[in-house]
Amino acid sequence: MGPPLSGVRALEVASHVFVPMAGSVLTEWGAQVVKIEHPVFGDPYRGLVTVGLHNVYRGVDPFFQSANRGKRSVAIDLATNEGRDLLSKMLKDTDVFLTSFRPGARRRLRIDVEDIRKDNPSTIYVLGTAFGTRGPDADRGGYDVGAYWARSGMQHLLTPAGAAWPETARPSFGDVVGGLTIAGAISAALYRRAVTEEPAVIHASLLALGMWQVQPEIVNAGLDDQDLPRRAPDRYAVWNPLMLPYRTADDRFVALSMLAPDRSWPELCEALGHRDMATDPRYIDMEARRINARSCVEDLEAVFVQRTLAEWQVVLADIGGEWAPVQTPREVHSDPQVVANGYIAAVDIGDGESLPLVTSPVQFDGQPGQPTRGPEHGEHTEEVLLEMGLSWTEIGELKEKGAIL
Numbered sequence: 001m002g003p004p005l006s007g008v009r010a011l012e013v014a015s016h017v018f019v020p021m022a023g024s025v026l027t028e029w030g031a032q033v034v035k036i037e038h039p040v041f042g043d044p045y046r047g048l049v050t051v052g053l054h055n056v057y058r059g060v061d062p063f064f065q066s067a068n069r070g071k072r073s074v075a076i077d078l079a080t081n082e083g084r085d086l087l088s089k090m091l092k093d094t095d096v097f098l099t100s101f102r103p104g105a106r107r108r109l110r111i112d113v114e115d116i117r118k119d120n121p122s123t124i125y126v127l128g129t130a131f132g133t134r135g136p137d138a139d140r141g142g143y144d145v146g147a148y149w150a151r152s153g154m155q156h157l158l159t160p161a162g163a164a165w166p167e168t169a170r171p172s173f174g175d176v177v178g179g180l181t182i183a184g185a186i187s188a189a190l191y192r193r194a195v196t197e198e199p200a201v202i203h204a205s206l207l208a209l210g211m212w213q214v215q216p217e218i219v220n221a222g223l224d225d226q227d228l229p230r231r232a233p234d235r236y237a238v239w240n241p242l243m244l245p246y247r248t249a250d251d252r253f254v255a256l257s258m259l260a261p262d263r264s265w266p267e268l269c270e271a272l273g274h275r276d277m278a279t280d281p282r283y284i285d286m287e288a289r290r291i292n293a294r295s296c297v298e299d300l301e302a303v304f305v306q307r308t309l310a311e312w313q314v315v316l317a318d319i320g321g322e323w324a325p326v327q328t329p330r331e332v333h334s335d336p337q338v339v340a341n342g343y344i345a346a347v348d349i350g351d352g353e354s355l356p357l358v359t360s361p362v363q364f365d366g367q368p369g370q371p372t373r374g375p376e377h378g379e380h381t382e383e384v385l386l387e388m389g390l391s392w393t394e395i396g397e398l399k400e401k402g403a404i405l
Contacts (some may be wrong), residue, residue, distance in 0.1 A: 003030025021179025
């Protein structure tokens with residue numbers, strides 16, 4: 001069987017990462033995705049290389065590649081009548097239309113849901129926003145640093161108590177999760193359309209995604225009608241010492257995550273070479289370890305610091321309790337589990353070079369994702385227009401008018 005979305009056609013009029021990442025996921029799931037870019041400016045995300053915010057690897061921008069893998073780029077000026085007419089023709093065979101443009105731009109370019117449905121009533125319409133489609137900030141733009149990270153409460157929650165400044169988000173921290181979420185919603189909408197013939201209008205916002213991510217804290221704050229005070233965590237006053245990271249001899253960490261500690265405790269003590277700790281009255285069960293958390297944690301710290309991370313990985317390899325090494329991003333590339341499951345793919349970028357990209361985190365029929373490179377600006381303009389039935393003469397005339405690249 002082929003990829004699950006084989007035969008699905010999508011048009012993307014979006015920039016940066018949030019919505020384009022959804023398009024990139026669709027390509028890994030088999031859809032054909034055409035990215036519409038302005039003939040002169042292209043997706044502004046391409047320009048972050050020139051201002052030093054993105055690095056260049058073998059002539060390509062890895063960040064742009066991640067968000068635009070597998071797409072075809074068609075450079076059309078939608079502000080021209082000729083360019084908008086081309087979009088109308090492309091929409092005739094389109095299943096999904098994706099955009100992240102703000103209301104003013106959508107009205108100006110005639111790409112609101114009503115406009116798209118005039119061209120194709122069965123198109124699934126997807127809109128990604130910063131803050132949602134209603135309320136006082138519906139018309140405002142924003143990125144994941146503000147909408148997903150700061151405004152959702154996440155930045156506050158993940159900033160250590162007493163820190164001089166709020167914690168900084170990682171690049172595209174909410175965008176990549178948001179793109180995957182939108183791709184899942186599109187799949188649900190395609191199913192509904194197949195069953196009922198009703199096309200959906202999908203809205204997703206970075207603010208809503210951030211709130212979803214930290215919903216336990218948001219829910220609790222609503223129940224108590226106040227934010228819980230932030231305190232620096234005390235690792236020596238925990239209910240379960242088997243839910244902490246422990247330092248190793250080479251200043252690395254083993255992260256224990258054993259949610260069934262009474263079951264895991266004897267086996268862990270055996271593996272650590274301290275069978276006596278399993279029967280120590282202070283640590284005999286979960287309640288005893290909670291009461292004596294300080295001494296239990298200190299004893300475990302004294303044991304783990306005696307060996308290196310690599311040594312502990314061998315010692316703990318076959319125990320039933322849950323644990324993980326605290327790895328660096330570079331180590332993830334050679335993690336045997338990552339390699340065995342195809343979680344990173346070597347993507348051909350031409351001239352015998354390849355770029356490692358993280359594949360879509362879901363697999364169909366046991367097959368890892370097979371991403372391909374992202375497009376150059378306007379790389380497929382002529383190719384797609386020829387497929388639509390335009391002649392070279394017509395394409396030349398459009399170029400002369402500045403409607404296409």
